[in-house]
Amino acid sequence: MSMLISIKPEEYDFFVRINEEKDIVIARQMVKDIAKKLGFSLADITKISTVVSELARNIYRYVGEGFIYIRERKEGKDVYIELVAYDRGPGIEDIDLAITGGFTTTKGSLGLGLSGVRRLMDEFSIKSEVGKGTLVIVAKRRRSF
Amino acid sequence: MQERVVPIIKIYDCLVVPIQIELDDTTVEKIQKQILSEIENNDVKGVIIDVSMVDIIDSYISYTLSETATMARMMGCYTVLCGIQPQVALTLAQMGVNIKGIYYAMNLENALEILAGIEE
Amino acid sequence: MKEQILKNLSNYLELLQERFGHEKIWEELLISVAEYGDSDIYHNSIKESLEKILEVMKIDEVLCALDIITDKIEGFPKEDLLKYIIYIKNEYCLEKENNLREVKEALTELATPIIRIWHDIVLTPLIGTLDSERAQAMAEKLLLFIDANKAKYVILDVTGVPYIDTVVGGFLMEMIKAVRFLGADVVITGIKPDIAHTLVKLGVDFNNIIVKRDLETALKYVINLIEKR
Ligand SMILES: Nc1ncnc2c1ncn2[C@@H]1O[C@H](COP(=O)(O)OP(=O)(O)OP(=O)(O)O)[C@@H](O)[C@H]1O
Numbered sequence: 218m219s220m221l222i223s224i225k226p227e228e229y230d231f232f233v234r235i236n237e238e239k240d241i242v243i244a245r246q247m248v249k250d251i252a253k254k255l256g257f258s259l260a261d262i263t264k265i266s267t268v269v270s271e272l273a274r275n276i277y278r279y280v281g282e283g284f285i286y287i288r289e290r291k292e293g294k295d296v297y298i299e300l301v302a303y304d305r306g307p308g309i310e311d312i313d314l315a316i317t318g319g320f321t322t323t324k325g326s327l328g329l330g331l332s333g334v335r336r337l338m339d340e341f342s343i344k345s346e347v348g349k350g351t352l353v354i355v356a357k358r359r360r361s362f
Numbered sequence: 363m364q365e366r367v368v369p370i371i372k373i374y375d376c377l378v379v380p381i382q383i384e385l386d387d388t389t390v391e392k393i394q395k396q397i398l399s400e401i402e403n404n405d406v407k408g409v410i411i412d413v414s415m416v417d418i419i420d421s422y423i424s425y426t427l428s429e430t431a432t433m434a435r436m437m438g439c440y441t442v443l444c445g446i447q448p449q450v451a452l453t454l455a456q457m458g459v460n461i462k463g464i465y466y467a468m469n470l471e472n473a474l475e476i477l478a479g480i481e482e
Numbered sequence: 483m484k485e486q487i488l489k490n491l492s493n494y495l496e497l498l499q500e501r502f503g504h505e506k507i508w509e510e511l512l513i514s515v516a517e518y519g520d521s522d523i524y525h526n527s528i529k530e531s532l533e534k535i536l537e538v539m540k541i542d543e544v545l546c547a548l549d550i551i552t553d554k555i556e557g558f559p560k561e562d563l564l565k566y567i568i569y570i571k572n573e574y575c576l577e578k579e580n581n582l583r584e585v586k587e588a589l590t591e592l593a594t595p596i597i598r599i600w601h602d603i604v605l606t607p608l609i610g611t612l613d614s615e616r617a618q619a620m621a622e623k624l625l626l627f628i629d630a631n632k633a634k635y636v637i638l639d640v641t642g643v644p645y646i647d648t649v650v651g652g653f654l655m656e657m658i659k660a661v662r663f664l665g666a667d668v669v670i671t672g673i674k675p676d677i678a679h680t681l682v683k684l685g686v687d688f689n690n691i692i693v694k695r696d697l698e699t700a701l702k703y704v705i706n707l708i709e710k711r
């Protein structure tokens with residue numbers, strides 16, 4: 218698992234454990250409150266909560282258990298919200314394919330989760346190892362308009 | 363009897379479905395079942411799903427909505443999604459979501475207008 | 483080192499003043515180095531005096547001065563000072579970047595007029611080059627406006643846009659899609675050949691978008707639709 222753990226959980230302000238379907242809703246409500254407190258615009262709050270909904274659902278669907286970590290990050294005058302989705306599931310074999318819009322291994326899905334997440338956020342990175350797990354780290358900058 | 367998770371109101375020859383609860387996956391699926399069984403039991407031309415109180419629509423919810431519209435169409439019914447919040451619209455558009463086979467309306471009045479305008 | 487600096491302070495200052503001026507600030511720096519230079523703890527007073535020097539002198543002059551002092555004073559922590567300088571410069575760059583962004587964001591506001599020209603009709607003339615930041619700001623503003631005014635038609639006039647790259651074209655398409663999710667219709671006017679080319683390359687489906695040659699035709703079209711209702 219060592220390659221995947223490039224985050225330190227203790228450095229995050231909040232986390233939600235995902236292992237039931239209702240945790241998806243809990244996670245997105247929680248991030249909504251946090252983004253609101255950090256002063257993100259209503260449109261960006263919605264984008265950020267949608268991202269958490271997608272990441273949490275992937276954990277629930279493809280792994281069964283995992284975590285969402287959330288923190289505020291400052292860079293100079295900029296404020297970012299950073300989200301991490303981490304699980305020790307089966308991993309993703311072909312990452313490039315998984316982040317391509319429209320690709321899915323589930324019947325009854327648009328396959329727009331990961332590609333959507335990438336488009337909604339300012340920063341996106343994903344690491345995955347087959348048989349070991351998946352780590353998605355994303356961030357969005359607070360804009361002032 | 364089908365489980366009822368949302369109120370469904372019949373207006374003229376349309377069903378109006380106001381969604382005012384948090385949409386988790388199970389709830390969306392239940393709403394789909396409920397809508398389809400109401401269509402079966404009522405002779406209606408259209409279904410208006412009012413999402414003005416819904417503040418997150420993600421890819422799974424979009425998929426289920428468009429699936430519902432397709433199924434409704436097979437049962438002879440048109441679907442209008444009404445009252446999408448501006449920030450939700452921006453999010454869906456940026457994600458690249460297409461909700462196929464559905465009409466969009468700003469409010470109930472527009473939705474009824476659209477359905478009335480469809481000639482069969 | 484501390485004693486050496488304090489004993490010969492006036493000599494050093496004379497030398498520095500002669501070549502570089504700003505005796506007072508140099509005095510401050512040398513004293514804070516004497517006081518705190520030995521500890522390896524990052525110290526604010528050293529950083530502050532360096533900041534003052536960097537404000538009034540060019541960086542290569544400062545480096546030259548540091549070379550001279552290092553030669554004179556045994557154990558002078560030149561490397562530490564260099565680290566401070568790099569740090570200060572970095573902070574300064576970040577600040578400059580932020581200022582630029584603020585100005586840009588202020589301009590964004592100005593350059594995105596949204597006008598309600600008729601009961602149900604909103605006109606958005608796009609002016610100047612669009613970048614993705616501006617396009618996003620505009621999309622947000624436009625959607626809130628449509629929602630608040632319950633507008634049914636949006637005329638997007640791109641006459642004033644000289645050039646659209648694929649990124650911005652993508653944003654425009656997203657915006658049009660978002661408007662349609664609200665239940666409003668979009669009419670585009672003023673598309674130049676270049677822009678048409680980009681949009682076609684993006685695979686834009688013009689079946690769902692109404693395009694009119696110029697603003698007048700667009701207005702006539704929309705008003706006609708409204709009167710028919
Ligand atoms: N945490 C994960 N662990 C293992 N596989 C994953 C994980 N997340 C995504 N995947 C794989 O990547 C594919 C693409 O994911 P994505 O979220 O983009 O679409 P989807 O979940 O299939 O559909 P949608 O999110 O639109 O409902 C999935 O079908 C799945 O095979």
Ligand SMILES: [Mg+2]
Pocket residue numbers: 271274275329330331
């Ligand atoms: Mg998914």
